[in-house]
Amino acid sequence: xxxxxxxxRFNLAVCLTAVVLTLGLYPFxxxxxxxxxxxxxxxxxGPLFFRSRPGxxxxxxxxxxxxxxxxxSIISYSIFWVVFVAANMTLWAVYRKDGAVPVIFxxxxxxxxxxxxxxxxxxxxxTQYRGGDQDGAA
Amino acid sequence: MVPHNIRxxxxxxxxxxxxxxQQALAERIGATRQTxxxxxxxxxxxSLNLAFRIARAFDVGVEDVFQFDDEAETNDREx
Numbered sequence: 001x002x003x004x005x006x007x008x009r010f011n012l013a014v015c016l017t018a019v020v021l022t023l024g025l026y027p028f029x030x031x032x033x034x035x036x037x038x039x040x041x042x043x044x045x046g047p048l049f050f051r052s053r054p055g056x057x058x059x060x061x062x063x064x065x066x067x068x069x070x071x072x073s074i075i076s077y078s079i080f081w082v083v084f085v086a087a088n089m090t091l092w093a094v095y096r097k098d099g100a101v102p103v104i105f106x107x108x109x110x111x112x113x114x115x116x117x118x119x120x121x122x123x124x125x126x127t128q129y130r131g132g133d134q135d136g137a138a
Numbered sequence: 139m140v141p142h143n144i145r146x147x148x149x150x151x152x153x154x155x156x157x158x159x160q161q162a163l164a165e166r167i168g169a170t171r172q173t174x175x176x177x178x179x180x181x182x183x184x185s186l187n188l189a190f191r192i193a194r195a196f197d198v199g200v201e202d203v204f205q206f207d208d209e210a211e212t213n214d215r216e217x
Contacts, residue, residue, distance in 0.1 A: 002172045058161075062169040063185055064176060129172065 003060050004069065005129050007049040008122040014042045015119050018111075031104045037111035043118060068128045076120035084113045143207045149178045151196045151203060167191040 018039040025033035050060050087109060095101045152158040160174040169188065176182035177192075184192065193200045 002170055057165045059164060059168055059170050062173050063188055064173040064182055065170060 002065065002129065003049045004065050004125060007046045008125040010049065011043055011046065011118050011122045012126075014040060015115050015122075019115070034104065034107050034111070037107060037115070040111060040114060040118075068125055071128065072121045072124040075124055076117050079120055080113055080117040083116055084109070087112070144183045145180065145205045145207055146177060146203055147205075148174070148192065148203060151198070155196060163192075163195060166195045 018037050021036040021039060022033050025036055052058060052060055091101050091105055091109075148163075152160070152163060160171050160178075164171045164174050167188065168191065173182065173184075177184060189200050189204055193203050196203065
């Protein structure tokens with residue numbers, strides 16, 4: 001398994017944990033449960049997966065990895081942008097008469113957008129690697 | 139990313155060169171082992187740069203490693 005696959009799986013695990021924690025806490029604490037999405041800050045640890053061992057000649061990143069990453073990023077960014085704009089326009093349409101959008105939507109929009117982008121990017125990354133470790137190994 | 143019209147004989151060349159492992163080839167050309175696996179399975183067409191590095195690693199020409207499949211190309215165009 002490549003380091004990029006490991007990072008994609010880690011990202012999915014972090015996102016899933018954050019969502020489960022938020023939904024699990026919501027019935028007990030209400031809107032402050034959204035703070036559990038802050039767990040997604042752990043995604044910042046991703047670059048640690050690309051540390052090489054001292055003295056190791058192993059290549060961690062090459063042109064195919066870049067191509068996979070680029071494709072995953074373009075697709076996830078496109079989907080994120082459409083959903084992000086749609087979500088903001090929906091909020092505007094619903095709350096425009098009030099003159100303000102409830103502040104609870106701010107973390108939901110920010111973390112939700114980030115979550116959507118990360119999950120789609122990770123899934124597309126893993127999909128592109130599908131079968132890569134199982135066949136032809138020698 | 140899935141090339142239908144470029145074939146290669148990297149696997150055979152590896153074994154001709156003293157059963158070189160995928161990892162050894164990957165380190166020699168500056169790629170990951172997963173990329174070697176994808177190349178051998180015909181799921182990835184490398185850049186010219188990488189193709190030349192692979193050929194150099196086996197001390198052969200690029201066309202000794204990669205072959206353009208004219209028939210597949212014709213079929214792709216007709217499809």
